[in-house]
Amino acid sequence: MANRLAAATSPYLLQHQDNPVDWWEWGQDAFEEARRRNVPVLLSVGYAACHWCHVMAHESFEDQATAAYLNEHFVAVKVDREERPDVDAVYMQATTAMTGHGGWPMTCVLDHDGSPFFAGTYFPDEPRHGQPSFRQVLEALVDAWHNRGDDVRRVADNLRDHLRREAAMTAGPVDREVLDKAVTTLHREYDAQRGGFGGAPKFPPSMVLEFLVRHGSPDALTMVDHTLDAMSRGGIHDQLGGGFARYSVDADWVVPHFEKMLYDNALLLRVCADRRTPVAAWAGEGIADFLLRELRTPEGGFASALDADSEGEEGRFYVWTPAQLVDVLGEADGRWAAELFSVTEAGTFEHGASTLQLREDPDDLDRWRDVKARLLAAREQRVRPERDDKVVAAWNGLAVSGLARLGLWLDEQEYVDAAAQAADLLLRVHVVDGRLRRVSRDGAVGAPAGVLEDYGCVAAGLLDLVQATGEARWLDAATGLLDTALAHFVADGGGFFDTADDAEALVVRPRDPSDNAAPSGLSATLHALVTSSALTGDDGHRDAAERALASVHPLVTQAPRFAGWSLAAAASMLEGPREIAVVGPSGSPRDALADAARRDPNAVVVVADGPDDRIPLLAGRVPVDGQPAAYVCRHHVCAAPVTDPADLAGAPPG
Incomplete structure (x- = not known):
């Protein structure tokens, strides 16, 4: 018999609807029930594509005895962290404070006011590697609740006070010196042999790479190019279908954790579009094609993720043995593909299978394309991983940005059109009574309110669409969202709250x-405010961006790896950004001007036939002697228009 989660809209919660656990969704009803019964609340947070969430569910939440104990002694609440990032953020901060690390599944136990007094992540069904079993943890918590109430209250009070102190911020300048020191710090932490930062597990550092692209120094760009090349050649990159997995379990990018997330790929898409190298084109086009082929929903949005597992095993959909390659391709092409993709008899993964890598360029491009197509067609006959098909506003905003920017660079109108369709869905479905909602599914909007991340990422995506299409409707929608964010999320002294x-x-x-897996709400909103000000001349948006940037001074100076998106916005702010209007009749001369303007990743560029008062950057802009012209400005101070693309490579005005 299904539990309460059968009425949920979240695919993750629906995965648990048949558990014997008497789950509740997050809300006051659950806490009132806990008060009535005088039991604590057990909060379990995860997401649909989380491998270890599935493991813990199978071991513990599907176990009748464990569920019976949990139902008797707790009110159990299940939360999709992607649907309720506000709940996840609060209790992840508590988990990190109590244990020194975080992750999913996350398990917290709360008093009736929602204050945590215990936190952890995955717990096994049996004691293992010095870790207690989940049942042992539950029994110890029940004993503490009933027999050591004073200790429970003391821990909860202390942790609540700690969380409130952590929310305070101090302000300081983020100038050129800060950005240069951030590059120096990142260089010290850089893996010069393998690319990326730190050791295993290794995550694609997309937001840091975006900052380094915008910083533009030789050291910064070397780190970008090496990392992008190393990742793109590794097993973390789907060599057949495009797109990147969540992270690599090793430092060499060989074996991924196979879940594929929309936000990872959308962020990497933007890095590729802004870097503009041959490797960036290859990786970016693969990501875009993956998004359109495998994550696009019938309504025109993009689903959240693909699971890591299929047929009960992680990675089974993606890995190959030499014999499987021969079966699909024949003896000659199979052996050639095995050598090209580093598929060996020993294997790089489990059961003698290998992830596909491309450590060297193929010697025959036509043969490579043919082999890829045949292998991809054969892979399509395998049992596919499950798809989490909810549409998350923020991550779709990131996808809109990446697709619009890549489409402009590669002259692929299909990508720009897909970005516009996703943006239309967000505005048509997710905006309710002037406020943004976090999720939708099958075209129906969910109840969770949008958080700051949603407002910032969606607004930024719409502003990239303005630059891709020249359509003023996207600008009107973006500035409306930003004005709402400034009305409801601003914190005293600058910066923002997430709710x-x-x-x-x-x-x-x-x-x-x-920044964590995706940009923080503050850093996402920073990007949108800077771009909005460049397009509209709205100094209020610029002032809000400067105050918000100052509020993260301690973070960008002490931990730049976790502030890449804010640093990227700061790089654009220090460059102005350059505000460039390109006007004139369509054709190759205008295209050449526009392309030269867009080579600057810190530029805000809009292109049109002539002046358009609906987009202030285009107001009064006319061709020069009937020829396309580029008007280059900074802080709304403009130089004389230029008609030669070479002139756009010079120093900006002001």
Whole structure:
């Protein structure tokens, strides 16, 4: 018999609808039930593509005895962290404070006010590697709740006070010196042999790479190019279907954790579009094609993720043995493909299978394309990983940005059109009574309110569409979202809270400026405010961006790896950014001007036939002697228009 989660819209919650656990969704009803029964609340947070979430569910939440104990002694609440990032943020901060690390599945135990007094991540069904079993943890917590109530209250009070202190920020300047020191710090942490930062597990550092692209120094670009090349040649990159997995379990990018997330790929798409190298074109086109082929929903949005598992095994859909290659391709092409893709008899993964790598360029491009197509067609006959098909506003905003920018560079109108269709879905479905909602599924909007990340990423995506299409409607929608964000999310002294002033009150109002798997709400909003100001001349948006950037000074100076998106915005702000209007009749001369303008990743560029008062950057801009012209400005101060693309490579005005 299904539990309460059968009525949920989240695919992750629906995965648990048949558990014997008497799950509740997050809400006051669950806490009132806990008060009535005088039991604590057990909060379990995960997401649909999370491998270890599936493992813990199978071991513990599907176990009748464990579920019976949990139902008797707790009120169990299940949360999709992608649907409720505000809840996840608060309790992940608590988990990190109590254990020194975080991750999913996340397990917290709360008092009736929502204050945590215990936190952890995955717990096995049996004691293992010095870790207690989940049942042992539950029994110890029940004993503490009933027999050591004073200790429970003391821990909960102390942790609640700690979370509130952590929300405070101090301000300082983020200038050229800060950005240069950030590059120096990143260079010290850089893996010069393998690319990327740190050791295993190794995550694609997309937001840091975007900052390094915008910084533009030789050291910065060397780190970008080496990392992008190493990742793209590794097993973390789907060599057949395009797109990147969540992370590599090793430092060499060989064996990924196979889940594929929309936000990872959307962020890497933008890096590729802004870097503009042959490797960036190859990787970026693969990502875009993957998004359109495998994550696009019937409504025109993009699904959140593909699972890591299929047929009960992680990675089974993606890996190959030499014999499988021969079966599909024949003896000669099979052996050639095995050598090209580093598929060996020993294997690089489990059961003698290998991930596909491309450590060297193929010696025969036509043969490579043919082999890829045949292998991809054969792979399509395998049992596919499950897809989490909810549409998350923020991540779709990131996809809109990446597709619009890549489409402009590669002259692929299909990508720009897909970005516009996703943006239309966001505005048509996710905006309700002037406010943004976080998720939708099958074209129906969900209840969770949009958080700052949603407003910032969607607004930034719409502003990239303005630059890709020249259509003013996207600008109107973006500035409306930003004005709403400034009305409801701003914190005293600059910066932002992650939830609105009229949102559900949690134990602490979340305010985390650090980038995690996706940009923080603050850094996403920074990008949108800077671009909006460049397009509209709105100094209010520029002032808000400067105050917000100052509020993250401690983070960008002390931990630049976790502030890449804020640093990228800061790089653009220090460059102005350059505001470039290209006007004139369509054709190759205008295209050449536009392409030269867009080579600067810090530029905001809009292209049109002539002046357009609906987009202030285009107001009064006319061709010169009937020829296309580029008007280059900074801080709304403009130089004389130029007609030669070579002139756009010079120093900006002002």
